Amino acid sequence: MASDKIRVLIVDDVAETRENIRKLLQFESDVDVVGTAGSGKEGVKSAVELDPDVILMDINMPDMDGITATEIIRQKLPHVQVVILSVQNDQNYMRRAMLAGARDFLNKPPMGDELISAVRRAGDMARAERAKGAQQKMVTASAGGSAMTSNFAPVPRGKIIMVYSPKGGTGCTTVAVNLALALHSDDTRTVLVDANLQFGDVAIFVNVQSKNTITELAPRIDELDNELLEEILVKHETSGLRVLAAPSSPEMAEQVNAEQFVKILQYLQQVYAYVVVDTSPILTDIILSVIDVSDLLVLITTQEIPAIKSSRLILDLLTTMRIGKERVLFVMNRYDKEKRITPERVSENLKCEISTVVPFDDKLVTNSINRGVPFMVDNKSQLVGRGILSLAESIRARLATLESADEIPIRR
Ligand SMILES: Nc1ncnc2c1ncn2[C@@H]1O[C@H](COP(=O)(O)OP(=O)(O)OP(=O)(O)O)[C@@H](O)[C@H]1O
Ligand SMILES: [Mg+2]
Incomplete structure (x- = not known):
């Protein structure tokens, strides 16, 4: 069934990188690359339009960095799972990415099977979150409760x-x-x-x-x-x-x-x-x-x-x-x-x-x-x-x- 496929969006400002990632995923029968975006802002826009399961996200991009984009996307679409791809294995980046709500962190360029298993893990998570979200909506609707849908881990107040x-x-x-x-x-x-x-x-x-x-x-x-x-x-x-x-x-x-x-x-x-x-x-x-x-x-x-x-x-x-x-x-x-x-x-x-x-x-x-x-x-x-x-x-x-x-x- 087509809807069983993990729908992936690739966000990276370098066209070649986008293409390489797409190639790594193209023969996986359970993965479908539904779109690509060339900047953080475009990534947010495409995420809202396409509602993918998984986003493969670069960090350094000209108009909006990948961490900010992740934060915005996770706020708008809490079930979407973001996997960050970064050149450096930098602890600070990792922490910030995780705080922004990223699910996983891979080094660039990713190895084929490493990427695929990260996408599958994130895809499973997205499905579980969607199901949970639907359930919660029913509960809050019947209880007349608050409309808070954010999936953020509670971050201490600044x-x-x-x-x-x-x-x-x-x-x-x-x-x-x-x-x-x-x-x-x-x-x-x-x-x-x-x-x-x-x-x-x-x-x-x-x-x-x-x-x-x-x-x-x-x-x-x-x-x-x-x-x-x-x-x-x-x-x-x-x-x-x-x-x-x-x-x-x-x-x-x-x-x-x-x-x-x-x-x-x-x-x-x-x-x-x-x-x-x-x-x-x-x-x-x-x-x-x-x-x-x-x-x-x-x-x-x-x-x-x-x-x-x-x-x-x-x-x-x-x-x-x-x-x-x-x-x-x-x-x-x-x-x-x-x-x-x-x-x-x-x-x-x-x-x-x-x-x-x-x-x-x-x-x-x-x-x-x-x-x-x-x-x-x-x-x-x-x-x-x-x-x-x-x-x-x-x-x-x-x-x-x-x-x-x-x-x-x-x-x-
Ligand atoms: N530690 C310092 N040593 C020397 N000069 C200083 C020092 N701190 C501030 N100044 C000088 O004091 C002046 C006023 O600084 P600043 O504009 O930061 O003060 P302010 O209290 O914000 O002023 P305002 O009431 O206009 O907002 C500036 O000319 C600045 O160079
Ligand atoms: Mg002043």
């Missing part, structure tokens, strides 16, 4: 880290951008969100152009999925960090409200390990909501009296908002050891310990901003870079402590 300074110009954006880069890795994918909706400059700091910003995302909040994110988020090419840029002009800021902003952050934290949010000093509804949903708040001060005074005010406000000190990491930026106001004195005075000190380095920081290349990209071994690395370390340690004490904030 952490929202807000970087805030009540005083302008203390280096909030500098810290947020470089911290996001320090936290970002293949295993802990990170997104940097600009919550300074009027004069946000995150995109400039990392030198990315964005025709899509949060203004385009906010009105489509109810259709939020990975595909839409992929369209709106900008990729920082050197690192792979994703950026959600601020509106392109200040008057557009009011097109985004706090409710939408929070929904976006909460969606992002399902996909990314860390959601780092840069903010503006003015306590808008949006900034207050971000405080509310953040797992950690990195509070920036300097050795100047106005900054210290404003820090005192914000620490008082946080107490009023019932945000515990365990959720705050107090940071002194632009630290100059020649100045009389020491971190210890500030800690004592404000009764909040300064956990990290980031030294002053005018030349390096100004240069990095003007070139649009954050120092964590090309200068991380300098003292400022080491300050940021130590902040990232403190964040990981604090999150681990909070988690083990089960004190992660209760979402309101």
Whole structure:
């Protein structure tokens, strides 16, 4: 019976590879190659149109990588089984692929029988999943239950880290951008969100152009999925960090409200390990909501009296908002050891310990901003870079402590 065949879609940007794989499968009577696609995006489209059992997926492709495509496909079609074909036997790729919902991982070029048995295994799985899906649909329909059809293994919720300074110009954006880069890795994918909706400059700091910003995302909040994110988020090419840029002009800021902003952050934290949010000093509804949903708040001060005074005010406000000190990491930026106001004195005075000190380095920081290349990209071994690395370390340690004490904030 024709429908008994395992229906396979091949996604690879190299025509020759597609053809070679097709040839390896063509004499298998139980396998039917129903289509091929030359890019990640095309792969998603073909998957939806063809509803195959198995997809053989390349990783590196120009418009959308195979891992992202896998994630989107698995969300749309949970029964479809993806087998990743990759040149390198890279553990990180493998982990990410598995997290994205891939079923199997083969080295390129695959051996004939290895490929065929992987396709058969995945084909069996697809059938079982289809049958299970059909059964579940019947159950949920009769119980009137939720329409969640995702087949993803539960991935731990990512952490929202807000970087805030009540005083302008203390280096909030500098810290947020470089911290996001320090936290970002293949295993802990990170997104940097600009919550300074009027004069946000995150995109400039990392030198990315964005025709899509949060203004385009906010009105489509109810259709939020990975595909839409992929369209709106900008990729920082050197690192792979994703950026959600601020509106392109200040008057557009009011097109985004706090409710939408929070929904976006909460969606992002399902996909990314860390959601780092840069903010503006003015306590808008949006900034207050971000405080509310953040797992950690990195509070920036300097050795100047106005900054210290404003820090005192914000620490008082946080107490009023019932945000515990365990959720705050107090940071002194632009630290100059020649100045009389020491971190210890500030800690004592404000009764909040300064956990990290980031030294002053005018030349390096100004240069990095003007070139649009954050120092964590090309200068991380300098003292400022080491300050940021130590902040990232403190964040990981604090999150681990909070988690083990089960004190992660209760979402309101
Ligand atoms: N560790 C540092 N050493 C030297 N200069 C620094 C340091 N951190 C930040 N700066 C400088 O401080 C200025 C302000 O930095 P940044 O834009 O990051 O601050 P901000 O708090 O985000 O400002 P805004 O209120 O405008 O958003 C920049 O000129 C930057 O070069
Ligand atoms: Mg800023």
